[in-house]
Amino acid sequence: MVVFGHDPDRDARHFETVARAVETVAADLEIVRPGMIVLPVAGPAAFAGSETALAEQLVDQVAALAGVESQVGTADGLFAATLAAKRGHLAPPGTSSLPCR
Numbered sequence: 001m002v003v004f005g006h007d008p009d010r011d012a013r014h015f016e017t018v019a020r021a022v023e024t025v026a027a028d029l030e031i032v033r034p035g036m037i038v039l040p041v042a043g044p045a046a047f048a049g050s051e052t053a054l055a056e057q058l059v060d061q062v063a064a065l066a067g068v069e070s071q072v073g074t075a076d077g078l079f080a081a082t083l084a085a086k087r088g089h090l091a092p093p094g095t096s097s098l099p100c101r
Contacts, residue, residue, distance in 0.1 A: 008034070021065035025057045038081065041074055042093075051090050 004010075011034035022029055022037055026044035029037050041051055048054040055072040062070040073084025075091040084091050 011035070017066040018062055018068065018070070021062045022058060024065065025054070025061050032078070036082070038078060055090060 015031070015034035019029065019031055019037060022039070025048075026039050026041075028043075029039040031037055041054060045051045045054045048057055051074055055074070058072050059070055062068060071085050071088045073081055073087060073089050073091075074093075075081040075084040075089075076094065076096040080091065080096040083089075
């Protein structure tokens with residue numbers, strides 16, 4: 001195991017490849033911090049055919065172009081979307097609910 005100290009500049013540089021991969025699928029993204037991207041999904045989901053198809057495209061592109069695994073989640077609002085992404089959950093628009101486990 002290798003442990004690296006906190007280095008925001010290094011983290012941002014490495015995350016640029018992920019952001020570029022996401023931009024091939026959906027524009028208008030915002031990098032909240034290295035490791036987290038948010039974007040409105042209505043337009044890209046309509047173009048992809050569904051939110052599920054969009055999520056699959058995002059994960060596939062990040063793996064192919066950045067060489068890393070990722071998770072996608074959707075919900076109304078940043079907090080709910082962050083929790084959804086940790087679970088790989090797509091909350092229907094207008095619900096912002098997550099299943100309890």
